[in-house]
Amino acid sequence: MAEITNIxxxxxxxxxxxxxxxxxxxxxxxxxxxxKYITLISKLELCSAAVELAQKxxxxxxxxxxxxxxxxxxxxxxxxxxxxxxxxxxxxxxxxEKQRKAIYEKIGNIVKAVATCNTNIICxxxxxILCFDSICFEPAxxxxxxxxxxxxxxxxxxxxxxxxxxxxxIQLAKMYNLVIISPIxxxxxxxxxxxxxxxxxxxxxGKVLGKTRKNHIPRVGDFNESTYYMEGNLGHPVFQTEFxxxxxxxxxxxxxxxxxxxxxxxxxxxxxxxxxxVSGLSEPLWPIEARNAAIANSxxxxxxNRVGSETFPNEFTSGDGKPAHNTFGHFYGSSYIAAxxxxxxxxxxxxxxxxxxxxxxLNLCRQIKDIWGFRMTQRxxxxxxxxxxVVSPDFxxxxxx
Amino acid sequence: MAEITNIxxxxxxxxxxxxxxxxxxxxxxxxxxxxKYITLISKLELCSAAVELAQKxxxxxxxxxxxxxxxxxxxxxxxxxxxxxxxxxxxxxxxxEKQRKAIYEKIGNIVKAVATCNTNIICxxxxxILCFDSICFEPAxxxxxxxxxxxxxxxxxxxxxxxxxxxxxIQLAKMYNLVIISPIxxxxxxxxxxxxxxxxxxxxxGKVLGKTRKNHIPRVGDFNESTYYMEGNLGHPVFQTEFxxxxxxxxxxxxxxxxxxxxxxxxxxxxxxxxxxVSGLSEPLWPIEARNAAIANSxxxxxxNRVGSETFPNEFTSGDGKPAHNTFGHFYGSSYIAAxxxxxxxxxxxxxxxxxxxxxxLNLCRQIKDIWGFRMTQRxxxxxxxxxxVVSPDFxxxxxx
Numbered sequence: 001m002a003e004i005t006n007i008x009x010x011x012x013x014x015x016x017x018x019x020x021x022x023x024x025x026x027x028x029x030x031x032x033x034x035x036k037y038i039t040l041i042s043k044l045e046l047c048s049a050a051v052e053l054a055q056k057x058x059x060x061x062x063x064x065x066x067x068x069x070x071x072x073x074x075x076x077x078x079x080x081x082x083x084x085x086x087x088x089x090x091x092x093x094x095x096x097e098k099q100r101k102a103i104y105e106k107i108g109n110i111v112k113a114v115a116t117c118n119t120n121i122i123c124x125x126x127x128x129i130l131c132f133d134s135i136c137f138e139p140a141x142x143x144x145x146x147x148x149x150x151x152x153x154x155x156x157x158x159x160x161x162x163x164x165x166x167x168x169x170i171q172l173a174k175m176y177n178l179v180i181i182s183p184i185x186x187x188x189x190x191x192x193x194x195x196x197x198x199x200x201x202x203x204x205x206g207k208v209l210g211k212t213r214k215n216h217i218p219r220v221g222d223f224n225e226s227t228y229y230m231e232g233n234l235g236h237p238v239f240q241t242e243f244x245x246x247x248x249x250x251x252x253x254x255x256x257x258x259x260x261x262x263x264x265x266x267x268x269x270x271x272x273x274x275x276x277x278v279s280g281l282s283e284p285l286w287p288i289e290a291r292n293a294a295i296a297n298s299x300x301x302x303x304x305n306r307v308g309s310e311t312f313p314n315e316f317t318s319g320d321g322k323p324a325h326n327t328f329g330h331f332y333g334s335s336y337i338a339a340x341x342x343x344x345x346x347x348x349x350x351x352x353x354x355x356x357x358x359x360x361x362l363n364l365c366r367q368i369k370d371i372w373g374f375r376m377t378q379r380x381x382x383x384x385x386x387x388x389x390v391v392s393p394d395f396x397x398x399x400x401x
Numbered sequence: 402m403a404e405i406t407n408i409x410x411x412x413x414x415x416x417x418x419x420x421x422x423x424x425x426x427x428x429x430x431x432x433x434x435x436x437k438y439i440t441l442i443s444k445l446e447l448c449s450a451a452v453e454l455a456q457k458x459x460x461x462x463x464x465x466x467x468x469x470x471x472x473x474x475x476x477x478x479x480x481x482x483x484x485x486x487x488x489x490x491x492x493x494x495x496x497x498e499k500q501r502k503a504i505y506e507k508i509g510n511i512v513k514a515v516a517t518c519n520t521n522i523i524c525x526x527x528x529x530i531l532c533f534d535s536i537c538f539e540p541a542x543x544x545x546x547x548x549x550x551x552x553x554x555x556x557x558x559x560x561x562x563x564x565x566x567x568x569x570x571i572q573l574a575k576m577y578n579l580v581i582i583s584p585i586x587x588x589x590x591x592x593x594x595x596x597x598x599x600x601x602x603x604x605x606x607g608k609v610l611g612k613t614r615k616n617h618i619p620r621v622g623d624f625n626e627s628t629y630y631m632e633g634n635l636g637h638p639v640f641q642t643e644f645x646x647x648x649x650x651x652x653x654x655x656x657x658x659x660x661x662x663x664x665x666x667x668x669x670x671x672x673x674x675x676x677x678x679v680s681g682l683s684e685p686l687w688p689i690e691a692r693n694a695a696i697a698n699s700x701x702x703x704x705x706n707r708v709g710s711e712t713f714p715n716e717f718t719s720g721d722g723k724p725a726h727n728t729f730g731h732f733y734g735s736s737y738i739a740a741x742x743x744x745x746x747x748x749x750x751x752x753x754x755x756x757x758x759x760x761x762x763l764n765l766c767r768q769i770k771d772i773w774g775f776r777m778t779q780r781x782x783x784x785x786x787x788x789x790x791v792v793s794p795d796f797x798x799x800x801x802x
Binding site for chain 2: 013026028031210252256258266288295342343374379383386399
């Protein structure tokens with residue numbers, strides 16, 4: 001597990017070893033341009049409170065500013081977004097009550113820190129669920145899909161509209177004037193009790209704006225999610241919040257450019273990508289896909305990954321010929337935010353809890369559309385025609401020989 | 402122009418400053434995995450000749466191996482590909498004959514070096530055209546679209562099938578048993594003398610397999626290409642060569658994931674992306690887009706950019722409020738090859754001519770399709786339906802409020 005322990009983050013190594021005069025240029029090449037940091041220590045009073053909370057409760061906090069150009073007819077549309085990555089707290093063998101208390105405290109402190117920075121929108125990681133009234137094995141939902149087991153894992157599934165996690169988020173949303181994106185495991189009682197991988201979007205006034213479902217379901221390595229739920233059937237909804245138009249592309253959907261595209265076509269200005277993915281499988285892909293989507297679709301993307309390792313009581317195999325085991329692998333965190341101009345924030349840690357806060361001017365989306373012209377030159381009519389042909393059973397590839 | 406002079410390449414800075422034990426991990430995070438280098442100095446006799454040529458004629462040469470797993474029923478399908486980036490040679494004020502001779506020598510030496518490494522397929526940069534019998538201002542075609550002028554630039558346009566550049570490439574193809582991808586400016590005499598941005602694909606036996614045209618045309622910064630030619634009308638052809646199925650996504654087409662997708666759907670195993678792009682405009686996007694396409698489509702991508710600066714006799718403006726000028730900007734090279742597993746080679750230099758050679762096992766494409774399952778989970782029927790709706794004048798975005 002060299003990849004877990006050697007490096008806290010790519011950024012930490014670069015900062016330690018590369019001389020200042022070249023570091024600036026290296027960061028331009030890697031991250032697109034130099035972003036302003038939100039001054040967390042002293043300048044912004046509210047945020048110094050956040051930093052104190054972070055130090056006290058041992059989570060990382062980073063902040064960046066993504067500017068746009070001045071326009072005469074539109075005022076700057078500044079929005080502050082936060083993305084959270086966190087591990088489970090106590091070992092899975094601890095008493096449920098203790099585990100529950102521990103995760104309350106952790107998430108409570110992170111959200112409190114975020115709120116002191118005047119944050120408008122927050123998104124948690126995939127299936128982040130708090131456990132309120134189900135009989136559960138772990139305090140925040142473990143990513144249990146590797147097991148292919150039913151109980152106790154399916155007991156985490158709850159109603160998107162009326163479940164305990166949504167109720168908890170509604171409270172938080174009202175308390176802190178926060179739009180909350182809450183990715184859960186949804187139990188759909190109206191449709192035969194089926195389960196979905198869902199994100200609930202709650203307005204800053206505490207109203208459930210709606211929900212969106214994971215459109216593409218993995219069957220790769222330990223990610224046996226197709227045992228639990230099917231491909232989402234709600235299309236690619238975009239949610240009009242007080243602070244801008246947002247959408248949620250859940251986890252494996254980030255591998256599918258057409259999925260990203262449809263959120264853009266429906267008008268999204270920020271697309272959140274709550275994920276759960278491990279280092280051996282996807283780390284080379286992680287910095288590429290959400291950033292490419294920001295570029296291709298002229299919107300902001302927020303890539304959020306779990307962090308830490310999760311151990312399960314019963315062993316399972318990975319379809320790779322290796323022995324059975326009890327651990328999923330290392331969720332490598334590294335959450336980041338990318339902008340339509342191709343720039344991105346640095347990433348959060350590969351190994352610890354953290355929150356990344358960004359002040360975004362949403363005017364950048366249309367400005368970049370006007371500069372690069374990707375929408376104007378997209379030729380969607382051509383691709384509508386192409387795909388109509390492709391999905392026909394009689395389709396023949398255009399092969400010259 | 403700090404970005405031109407400070408850094409030869411990202412890789413050179415990392416190698417110089419980061420300690421060995423961490424460099425390996427940094428490269429894994431940046432490039433996906435550690436690739437084997439082709440031993441250029443001593444082990445492979447043919448390639449030491451290439452290194453000597455490179456040293457003598459001052460171009461960079463780098464080589465990598467992309468392995469695949471052993472299969473029982475298919476032998477390894479090893480192909481060696483080469484991509485070339487080069488600047489013009491003499492100042493544009495030199496005598497035409499001298500300029501011509503200089504570029505002959507440069508390209509001749511690069512192709513000779515490539516051929517000594519048993520290369521199967523080579524791709525030149527966008528509009529790389531040699532000037533044989535047209536009255537031209539520069540020896541290899543400058544990227545003159547910033548000027549919006551007609552003469553002498555449009556004189557570079559020539560027939561894809563019977564033009565002098567194709568004739569030259571046919572000779573090279575036969576001489577070296579090389580598939581050659583030759584991006585040119587095409588004059589289409591059969592259809593009203595219009596001009597296209599085209600790549601000609603020539604088999605290793607010297608047959609013109611066909612041509613493909615740039616599908617997406619930029620109107621951004623100095624890239625006034627829509628003054629010269631329209632969006633390609635040949636779809637997304639894939640060419641069956643002796644060494645595998647290849648396609649060419651020309652330049653600005655790399656910003657459009659649907660364009661990349663269609664080459665994959667038509668069966669491409671390697672997609673070349675001959676480009677011409679400058680540092681102020683696109684450098685943050687460069688390492689992301691072709692690599693994302695390799696991941697999303699389970700094929701290899703070869704990203705090729707011009708290198709150097711080109712000065713034009715008459716000044717032009719860039720639509721950015723800045724004064725008129727005679728230089729396009731710095732073409733930053735940085736050509737690289739990406740694999741379907743998300744790994745990539747290091748890049749060529751940002752400032753000098755170079756050739757990047759890769760030994761590729763094409764079996765990796767299907768192996769990665771089988772592992773990640775992106776094709777199986779792509780839901781093209783959903784997106785065909787979506788796009789049909791989107792291109793309707795009555796389309797309404799799916800917005801929840």
